[in-house]
Amino acid sequence: MIKRVGGSTVRFVTPPAIKAWGNVAGKKEGHGPLGTLFDMVYEDTSLGEKTWEKAESRLQNEAVRICLDKSKVNVADVQYIFGGDLLNQCISSHYGLLPYNIPFYGTYGACSTMIETTALAAMCIDGEFADTCMAVTSSHFCSSERQFRTPLEYGGQRAPTSQWTVTGSACIMLDRFGEGPYVTHHTAGRIVDMGITDISNMGAAMAPAAIDTLSRLFEDTGTKPEDYDLILTGDLGQIGSDILRQLMGDIGYQMDGVYSDCGLMIFDRERQDVMAGGSGCGCCALVTTAYVLRQMREKKLNKVIISATGALMSTVSNQQGQSIPGISHAIILSNEKGA
Amino acid sequence: MIKRVGGSTVRFVTPPAIKAWGNVAGKKEGHGPLGTLFDMVYEDTSLGEKTWEKAESRLQNEAVRICLDKSKVNVADVQYIFGGDLLNQCISSHYGLLPYNIPFYGTYGACSTMIETTALAAMCIDGEFADTCMAVTSSHFCSSERQFRTPLEYGGQRAPTSQWTVTGSACIMLDRFGEGPYVTHHTAGRIVDMGITDISNMGAAMAPAAIDTLSRLFEDTGTKPEDYDLILTGDLGQIGSDILRQLMGDIGYQMDGVYSDCGLMIFDRERQDVMAGGSGCGCCALVTTAYVLRQMREKKLNKVIISATGALMSTVSNQQGQSIPGISHAIILSNEKGA
Numbered sequence: 001m002i003k004r005v006g007g008s009t010v011r012f013v014t015p016p017a018i019k020a021w022g023n024v025a026g027k028k029e030g031h032g033p034l035g036t037l038f039d040m041v042y043e044d045t046s047l048g049e050k051t052w053e054k055a056e057s058r059l060q061n062e063a064v065r066i067c068l069d070k071s072k073v074n075v076a077d078v079q080y081i082f083g084g085d086l087l088n089q090c091i092s093s094h095y096g097l098l099p100y101n102i103p104f105y106g107t108y109g110a111c112s113t114m115i116e117t118t119a120l121a122a123m124c125i126d127g128e129f130a131d132t133c134m135a136v137t138s139s140h141f142c143s144s145e146r147q148f149r150t151p152l153e154y155g156g157q158r159a160p161t162s163q164w165t166v167t168g169s170a171c172i173m174l175d176r177f178g179e180g181p182y183v184t185h186h187t188a189g190r191i192v193d194m195g196i197t198d199i200s201n202m203g204a205a206m207a208p209a210a211i212d213t214l215s216r217l218f219e220d221t222g223t224k225p226e227d228y229d230l231i232l233t234g235d236l237g238q239i240g241s242d243i244l245r246q247l248m249g250d251i252g253y254q255m256d257g258v259y260s261d262c263g264l265m266i267f268d269r270e271r272q273d274v275m276a277g278g279s280g281c282g283c284c285a286l287v288t289t290a291y292v293l294r295q296m297r298e299k300k301l302n303k304v305i306i307s308a309t310g311a312l313m314s315t316v317s318n319q320q321g322q323s324i325p326g327i328s329h330a331i332i333l334s335n336e337k338g339a
Numbered sequence: 340m341i342k343r344v345g346g347s348t349v350r351f352v353t354p355p356a357i358k359a360w361g362n363v364a365g366k367k368e369g370h371g372p373l374g375t376l377f378d379m380v381y382e383d384t385s386l387g388e389k390t391w392e393k394a395e396s397r398l399q400n401e402a403v404r405i406c407l408d409k410s411k412v413n414v415a416d417v418q419y420i421f422g423g424d425l426l427n428q429c430i431s432s433h434y435g436l437l438p439y440n441i442p443f444y445g446t447y448g449a450c451s452t453m454i455e456t457t458a459l460a461a462m463c464i465d466g467e468f469a470d471t472c473m474a475v476t477s478s479h480f481c482s483s484e485r486q487f488r489t490p491l492e493y494g495g496q497r498a499p500t501s502q503w504t505v506t507g508s509a510c511i512m513l514d515r516f517g518e519g520p521y522v523t524h525h526t527a528g529r530i531v532d533m534g535i536t537d538i539s540n541m542g543a544a545m546a547p548a549a550i551d552t553l554s555r556l557f558e559d560t561g562t563k564p565e566d567y568d569l570i571l572t573g574d575l576g577q578i579g580s581d582i583l584r585q586l587m588g589d590i591g592y593q594m595d596g597v598y599s600d601c602g603l604m605i606f607d608r609e610r611q612d613v614m615a616g617g618s619g620c621g622c623c624a625l626v627t628t629a630y631v632l633r634q635m636r637e638k639k640l641n642k643v644i645i646s647a648t649g650a651l652m653s654t655v656s657n658q659q660g661q662s663i664p665g666i667s668h669a670i671i672l673s674n675e676k677g678a
Contacts, residue, residue, distance in 0.1 A: 003467050008418070008442055010468050051659050079347070080527060088427040089653035090447045094530055094664050103347055103527035104666065105455060106651070108429045108445040116444060120459070127466020128342050129349050147655075188419060188442035191433055312445070314428035316486075320390050325433050327443065 003126070008187060009220035015182035015337050016125040019073070019132070019175040021289040022066025024059050026141065026167025029286060032267045037290035038168075039066045045142065045167050053091060056140035059169035059282070060085070060096030064136055067171040078102050078173070079130035082117035085138050085281050086110060086165075087147060092138050096169075102134070110310025111206075111235055112189060113137040114170065114285040115329040121174045122183040122331070131176045138169030139280030148199075148315060159200035163237045163279035166266055170285035172293075181296040181304075185332040187217040191312060193325035199318050203240020203263070203276055206309035209326035210236065211247050213307050217330050218253060225255045229301045232292065233328070234262030234284030234308045237277030238269065262287035262308075284308040292333065302335045342465070347526060348559035354521035354676050355464040358412070358471070358514040360628040361405025363398050365480065365506025368625060371606045376629035377507075378405050384481065384506050392430060395479035398508035398621070399424070399435030403475055406510040417441050417512070418469035421456035424477050424620050425449060425504075426486060431477050435508075441473070449649025450545075450574055451528060452476040453509065453624040454668040460513045461522040461670070470515045477508030478619030487538075487654060498539035502576045502618035505605055509624035511632075520635040520643075524671040526556040530651060532664035538657050542579020542602070542615055545648035548665035549575065550586050552646050556669050557592060564594045568640045571631065572667070573601030573623030573647045576616030577608065601626035601647075623647040631672065641674045 005011045023039050030041030040062065049055040060083065068075055081100070083093035084107035097104060109116035117135035124130045142152055144165040150156040174183065192212050196205035210233045218224060225231055225248075236244055241261040248255050262284045263277035288306055295301040307330035313322065344350045362378050369380030379401065388394040399422065407414055420439070422432035423446035436443060448455035456474035463469045481491055483504040489495040513522065531551050535544035549572045557563060564570055564587075575583055580600040587594050601623045602616035627645055634640040646669035652661065 004418075004469075053655055053659065054661075079343075084445075084447060086428075087653065088655065089425075089449065089651065091651070091653045091656045091661075094651035095656065095661060098530045098532055098664055101529055103529050105459065105527065106423075106447040106449075106666075108423060108447045110428065110445075120444065123463065123466055123468055127462055127468065129462055129466065130343075188444065190440055190442050191437045193437055312428065312430070312433035314426065314430045316392055316427060317430045317434065320392060322393075322430075322434060325437055327445075 005220050007220055008216050010186045012122060012126040012184055014126055015184045016122045016174040017178040018172060018181050018293055019178050020067050020071035020173045021170060021293055022063045022070060023170035023286055023289045024062045024168060025286055029166055029168050029266060032272060034266060034290050037294060052140055052142035053087060056092040056138050056143050057096035060092050060136055060138045063169040063171040064100060067173050071173050073132060075100055078132050078134055080105060080124055081134040082107055082120050083136045084108050084113045086144055109327060109329060110312055111279055111281050112308040112310035112327055112329045113281045114288055115306055115308035115331055118172055119186040119329055119331055125174055125176050133174050134171055136171040137281040137285050139165050139282035141165045141167045144280060158275050160275055161201040161239050162275045163202055163263055163277050164274035165280035166278045166283040166286060168282035168286045170289040180335045181293060181333045182337050183331050184334045185221060187213050187330040189213050189327040189329040191325045191327050193323050195323045197323045201239060202279060202311045203237040204243060205311050205324035206326035207236055207240040207243040209328040210244055210307050210309050213328040213330045215251060225253050225258050228258055228303050228305055231255055231259045231305045232262060235279040236261045236309055237263040239276050296333060296335055304333045306331055344559050346559055347555050349525045351461060351465040351523055353465055354523045355461045355513040356517040357511060357520050357632055358517045359406050359410035359512045360509060360632055361402045361409060362509035362625055362628045363401045363507060364625055368505055368507050368605060371611060373605060373629050376633060391479055391481040392426060395431040395477050395482050396435035399431050399475055399477045402508040402510040403439060406512050410512050412471060414439055417471050417473055419444060419463055420473040421446055421459050422475045423447050423452045425483055448668060449651055450618055450620050451647040451649035451666055451668045452620045453627055454645055454647035454670055457511055458525040458668055458670055464513055464515050472513050473510055475510040476620040476624050478504050478621035480504045480506045483619060497614050499614055500540040500578050501614045502541055502602055502616050503613035504619035505617045505622040505625060507621035507625045509628040519674045520632060520672045521676050522670050523673045524560060526552050526669040528552050528666035528668040530664045530666050532662055534662045536662045540578060541618060541650045542576040543582055544650050544663035545665035546575055546579040546582040549583055549646050549648050549667040552667040552669045554590060564592050564597050567597055567642050567644055570594055570598045570644045571601060574618040575600045575648055576602040578615050635672060635674055643672045645670055
């Protein structure tokens with residue numbers, strides 16, 4: 001097991017390069033702090049489709065197309081695509097990716113999916129099964145609201161601890177060759193459940209999983225928070241990230257100044273009425289591609305941890321009184337291969 | 340890309356060994372043709388739980404426990420577990436696997452999940468990220484009926500083309516070292532949609548995906564159906580497997596005598612009133628472990644293709660008039676590493 005450092009973190013021998021990315025955002029995201037950084041913003045979040053679910057499939061389809069266009073790679077040269085989303089049976093991915101005819105692995109990691117898919121794609125390349133892979137995910141506020149909460153028409157009140165599902169999709173192309181940033185390490189998430197049952201407080205439910213993953217990552221790699229330019233969780237929002245910052249500090253990982261959360265970056269909480277912040281598979285996907293990878297290309301950031309978080313419940317498990325398990329998959333991105 | 344043969348088939352350099360497996364079946368499966376081969380059969384398919392969803396989680400939990408017990412491997416020495424199921428947001432896996440605390444990758448491949456997880460686990464080992472991985476999936480007739488069709492109490496009529504969701508779970512442990520059978524090759528599925536919209540005829544919807552995968556597997560490996568002791572699809576049932584056999588014959592792959600389908604093996608269609616046969620993630624999982632792997636250990640079978648099939652729709656996509664895309668992930672199992 002030459003590629004394993006410490007207990008549960010993988011170090012890639014040939015760190016896959018992020019060759020290209022593409023992203024598509026909705027109106028509210030386009031009006032947020034990162035709005036000018038997206039490849040495409042749809043002011044009409046129906047994308048001209050008749051249903052929200054079809055609109056979400058289109059988001060994934062467009063993100064992949066933009067990524068392919070930017071990479072100048074022929075679709076037939078992509079060996080695998082890893083995709084998944086929040087909708088029941090992951091239909092956004094299935095219908096959105098169908099036209100591309102790329103060998104497909106369906107994943108489900110809730111809002112951690114962007115990093116789960118990216119990590120698996122990196123393993124596929126470093127494991128010598130492929131030269132070029134893609135990773136994609138999406139979420140849509142309207143399809144999520146009606147699936148997980150109430151139809152929009154119902155006009156349900158939102159709790160102050162609740163988070164706003166991001167409308168957007170991003171696709172990352174990884175390649176054995178090429179310029180960085182590179183995926184150098186990966187720590188896989190474990191399912192962690194601390195007994196939170198409030199589905200209006202996902203941040204609190206997911207924070208323990210991120211703490212579990214980040215502390216293993218630091219321990220396995222022998223690094224500290226100050227070794228990174230940015231440590232990003234996604235998407236704990238204000239409540240979850242406050243919990244995380246405090247508890248990480250308690251166990252000796254002081255992250256002030258270097259830590260942020262995708263759910264806090266995608267929206268302006270003062271101005272955009274999103275309660276505790278953003279969430280959804282699209283949240284980490286948009287922030288990772290539009291902000292992190294772009295800043296890394298411009299050498300404004302050089303070494304970054306992204307530990308995406310997902311809440312692994314369903315409406316049924318919640319109605320049956322089950323608590324909310326979380327998971328957090330992490331990768332280290334670096335502009336240096338040997339980092 | 341040294342591990343790729345032909346276009347889209349991977350050949351493992353160090354074929355992972357199937358070290359152990361565990362399975363748990365429901366009452367109807369226990370009374371079927373393979374009934375005596377299961378590790379455990381629950382005559383009470385509630386497993387003493389208050390809901391069908393909790394019962395299904397228990398199935399996965401038990402399958403993993405049995406597999407661990409048989410392997411004599413300590414749970415802390417399992418580096419990754421790949422799991423997934425049919426329930427919305429894959430809750431059977433999340434709640435069933437939570438107690439084991441193994442780094443977890445959630446997958447969604449509908450009824451192809453047993454082979455998707457096994458293939459990804461094999462890639463993880465051959466890619467040198469792990470020595471020991473597990474792959475698990477489940478389905479439950481009662482949780483599936485109420486999620487995908489109607490509550491049991493409704494007493495809905497079943498179409499003759501419909502299939503019966505298997506109640507059961509199986510877990511496979513793969514290891515870098517040890518006796519076979521080995522996973523020697525893997526062909527990843529592509530999403531294929533030939534326009535079938537009848538959710539009571541999943542076999543017809545999934546058959547084209549299996550044809551796509553099997554024909555690529557044969558082409559990539561330069562093998563023919565007669566090179567195998569058994570070619571198994573799962574779970575096309577009678578309708579889908581008739582379509583597959585005929586269309587494979589039309590393109591030059593005569594499979595009579597060597598071909599069967601998990602959905603036809605798990606139940607006795609004459610006696611058990613299951614319409615076109617079995618289906619569900621548990622179907623391929625039970626047949627693969629209870630029958631195929633056992634027969635391979637006893638050297639009654641030596642070289643087998645399993646091409647599991649999944650229908651990638653949801654009730655929402657169906658209600659919105661979308662057709663049913665299918666996918667089929669295949670592996671080759673062999674008693675010889677160099678096969």
